[in-house]
Amino acid sequence: MKGNSLLRSRYLPLLVWICGLLAVWEGVSWMLLHVVQTPLAQSKLPYVHEVAATLWKYSGTLLKEGGATFGNAGIGFLIGAAAGVLLAVLMSMSRIIERLAFPYAVASQMIPILGLAPIIYGIVRDEQVSRVIISGYITFFPVALNMLRGLRSVDLSAVELMHSYAARPWAVYWKLKLPAALPGLFSGLKIAAPLAVTGAILVELMGAQHGIGVIMLRNLYYGPSHTYMFWSTVLVGALLGIASYWIMTLAERLAAPWQPEFRPKGGDR
């Protein structure tokens, strides 16, 4: 029964994909090393099992440095998200603020924000603070824009209903607009979370003492002898980005469980 359900589960294809990919990786790595004999073969594509072993061996260090990155990205993310929500609420309440801020919020989405990282690092010259600033800045606008979209998506009849109850403005926000905007808020948060991690790592590469980016760079400069460690740090960086996204997805399920996607049945494809 259990094995049967696993076979039919939607995760099976994904599992096969991952295993297949790892097998191909291992195979290509072997080919580069022994058949084609490319120079620096192990640096270009190291054996999976070697990388896994390194990951395991240095898991303590990797966890510690990854944690530093994640922590700073997280603080910046939370500050940026809070500021974004605040701006969105202000924009939804005041036409003037909206007109002032909205064009800049949209334009900021069109420019390469990450390009600011070195400049901010240049101004602040403090790795902790600049990581927080970059993560916060990157989080701010997607959250503000998506939150505003959520606030605007409120059904007109629902607002009229509140009006018919003679509800006070704060009650309209608290009981109606904020809950209704939660799905929008979470789409912003899910976009912003991996970006915040990327931003934090980027600042570390600019020159810092701690963080996954630092050991990534260090092992890259140490050359081929540290290639497994380098690849491990890349994997940890990737996992941090994916983890940040998953945390937001989980939070969404807890905070806004009424959405159509979370309903049982239907939508099973």
Add this chain to the structure above:
Amino acid sequence: MSLVAAKIPEIQLEDVEMRYQTETADVLALHQVSLDIAKGEFVSLLGPSGCGKTTLLRLMADLLTPTAGNVIVAGKSAKEARLAQKYGIVFQSPVLYDWRKVKHNITLPLELMGVKKTVREEKAHELLELVGLQGFADKYPWQLSGGMQQRVAIARALSMEPEILLMDEPFSALDEFTRERLNEELLSVWSKVQSTIVFVTHSIPESIFLSDRVFVLSPHPGRLSAVVDIPLPRPRTAEMRNSPQFFELIARIRDSFEGV
């Protein structure tokens, strides 16, 4: 007729006019509408789309303000009546809040008025029983059918025990069978709560089956073209829909549409 008119008017409209300004034109949505609705009466506003029947209802609800004329609800201006929570309103769509359980949707108005939680819970169960949804208190709106959702919306409108119930085509999105059943249920609810009901519809049989009086509206510009008394006895039963008197009334109302 004379009996009805002799009662105290609950809703009064005097020479109400409503103009809209659109980009291309100046629309006269309602022209010189005057009408009285008595306390405890069930009336329908009937007409084709564009006749301003929904606009009329929204004026009573203070969701719109007339460009001319007076709207008096429960002896006050429409706005005062709204602030005093004199009416409950039901829209065409149920407008339930997805994130609230059925019982919490029903007690939303009470929550806004600051009623205590224990009282609210009690009221929710009482109302669910009234609309025949016992056992659905802890469900979420999406777990209910369209007809059930609309019943929740009615229960919500009744939660603060309003003197007046305003209903804007509440059953028009439902299928014919569900609609007829809900018509009967609405009448049974009404017999218990004794409020004044203003019911907007574009269905002639529905308006006849439910109402004491039917206000017939015509479009371009929206105006009151006839008032038809419905002398069918109460309580109304499903069989009455097949009575000759019923068909006669349908024909009369149909005739009263000018040039339609």
Add this chain to the structure above:
Amino acid sequence: MSSSSVQEPSYMAAAGGDGPSTSLITTKESIYSDPKKQKGRRHLTKWLNPGVLLPLAAGVIFLLLWELEMFHKLFDLKKYQLPLPSAIWEAMRENYSLLLSYTGYTLSEAVLGMLTGSACGFLIALAATAWPRWGGGSLTLVAALNAVPIVALAPIMNLWFGDGIGSRAAIVTATTMAAMAINAYKGMSAVDPLALDLMHSYAAGKPAVFRYLRIQNSLPYVFTALKINATASMIGAIVGEFFFSSRGLGYLLSNSIKVAKMPLGWSCIVLAAVAGVIFYLVVERLEKVFIKWHSSQRS
């Protein structure tokens, strides 16, 4: 609301299995879909419109405060930390030929990578729609790739493709693939079931369903992805140049910071922003040309 619903598919959704999310950029459409506003903008009075005047005035005041060193006093900054707008303008004028050629270099990396990545993403979406059970897994993998920080990709791509234009194009390819794959997949699968039945009644085979229905239906989503990718590709190219490049805006930017030529660094940012906006607007323009039929394009 309804007119914009199709404009807001997500590019991360599949990573969570099914969560909804919105693109960074399409938010603009959904909020600007107010028809009155759009009409108003076309009028002669558009420059007197407070919607334009207000932010413009705010921008000018911001620049003035900056120029008058208000921010320096406020945050206790030195001029070498935060250069004045006039100094940045001066740096741009002095180095304009270098800046222009580097902008062209970076932009060509971005465009090249963006086209490759979008093409790959579209193919993945095709496969995932044609064979949902097994192709779907590839979507999740691509979405995971999207969560990989660009900075982690940069050294690897450098190892694989050297330090020429190919390395950055590869980075951009990797970062733009997911948005296209996921959006195009949504567009291809969000087909009206009745339209599918209609094709079925014509005895149309799988290729015909794709040719006449699914691909057409995915176009609005595809352009949403292209708009996301226009921005993402500039970011990818610039960040890629930070580390292993000897040309391009990103190289000049990080190098200027290292040697404390702040005004030059800032002028790189300005040019990158301008190039990013132009790239975005070009894609938006193409969208108008290609999908006139879609409701989001009607006024």
